[in-house]
Amino acid sequence: MIPTGVIVAVTNMTFVLGVPIDVLSSVILPGNPIGFLTLRTYTNSCQHLIINFLISFKIAHYMKIPPRITFYMLLICPMVAGIVQYITAIYLLNHVPNICTHENPSWKCLYVETLYIIDFMECSFVKTFGVGSIYFPLLFGLLLGLVLPIISWFLWKKFPNIKWLAFIHFPMILVATNNVPPAPAGEYTTWFLVGFIFNLILYRYAHAWWEKYAYVFSAAMSCGVAICGFIIFITLQNNNIKFPEWWGTGGPTRDGCPLEIANYSGYVVTD
Template identity: 50%
Template sequence: VLFNGKTILKQFRSSLKNTNEDIHAKLMSYYSEAPEWWYTILFVFAFVVAALVCHFGELMPWYFLFLAVASAFLFLLPTGIVLVVTNQGIGLNVITEFIAGVAIPGDPLANVTLKTYGYITQAQALTLISDLKLGHYMKIPPRAMFITQLVGTIIAGIINYATADYLMTTIPNICTERNLRWTCPNANTFYSASIIWGAIGPVKMFGKGSTYSSLLYAFLIGALLPIPVWFLLRKFPNTTWLKHVHFPIMLSATAMMPPAPPGNYPSWLFIGFFFNFVLVRYAHSWWKRYAYVFSAAMDCGVAICGLVIFFALQNNDIEFPSWWGTGGDTGDGCPLSHANYSGILPSSRPIVSG
């Protein structure tokens, strides 16, 4: 509101006038627009299916879907602005977990379900908007974009389910401590969150008199931190570095800490600093021309490498040598990561000396 309130209001008023002054909008006006009722029918159909799944699958009371969708809708605009400005998405996982823990206490399955329908709805909505924006710039017909997105989502859902089922049935001890190559950190974080926010609940975990009650002040601190920066920018508008102080991004960077292995953050920091500071300053022409393509190439390379490693090596019981670059003997580079407060390791996860 403070930083982008005027822009939001201006764009909202402009959208009501339906002007096509932008060159991209003028060119896209030659195509038939995807009608609103297409999206409406798709939303109603998806909502009804979700309600049936929640009810007959006994996941959670179906009417809590209204709460999940409302949460996604409420935070779509502010998180979308952050994504547009910084290219960093902020998820609603903690907020939806908190809401679910208060609304449906003591039920971890319902907590996970409401979290999924709230958090994933917002994330997928932003992804859809990003794809539609790309299609707008590439002059792809809106109706073709709609159909492509719908078909792609259906295909992706089937492939994801088939892949997960294949992995769960073919890899021994997957997602357990006995298989250090398939530890499933995101899934374990999802499970841990369901216990903290669902089984225990935020009232017991963070309520008055609890050990972690003071952590609730983080919500207030996070809401107030941008205000001093806004005042400083108004007082010192020519101070360049102040324009780059973005507390939502700074704080959201910690969101991946629970599942991320220790080596991820230094790698992200080094690559980000090198490409977005060193190259921008000393090789700007190269950065401007190749940085985006190079980033996409690295993403594709990791994905292809993962497939090759699994099907050509791990699927044939061929393992990489154990060294610090692959997590060492414990798989994550932290020999004591599973130790208790006294430093005692579980018998299923010993430290193997080289």
């Protein structure tokens, strides 16, 4: 908890030890998806929630909100949110046809699908990622993630006159890919582009504007996405009004990729 909390405080990137915990749980409880999810809940999920809890305290401290009031609200709000989410989930399951299936692209439940796949893949980690399996090469990504920061640090020390080497931070670049499943891959490039514009170009050439509006603009974009999603659901999806068809919404699941539901060989299984 302390190392990950320090990383979050320094880099502003929420990072939890998901992969090591998943591997450990799959070794301790092989072939037991219920046990795997239980251990994941008490470790990975709790760690993530604790970090968010501390982040909320930090924001409240900056806003001069008394700690006791903040603590009470952080206890009451999750209870209310949990009840509302449960009621909403029951309502959607009973009223949305083919929810969480590929037959209903508007309600694919990507996070649930990703968690389902992770559950069955990593609860038998040795078989899924063992030598000779199709997923075995993915393990080299762990080695690559270990080596890349060392290489960038060595180059920065070796060539101190090259200023841009100091801005290469592979852990921050790679940790952002944690949300690619279930988030579409296009969001990763969008994140990189927006970050490059705001935290390099505007920070360097319009620092006064960046200092005054950057964080406000970031919060406005986050709130805008939430409000836009709510409006789209109430006004369009709830009235069976479909989104216009164009090249960016093609494919079997309307994400612009015709092979989105294909297997690892590139074939779309129809039955």
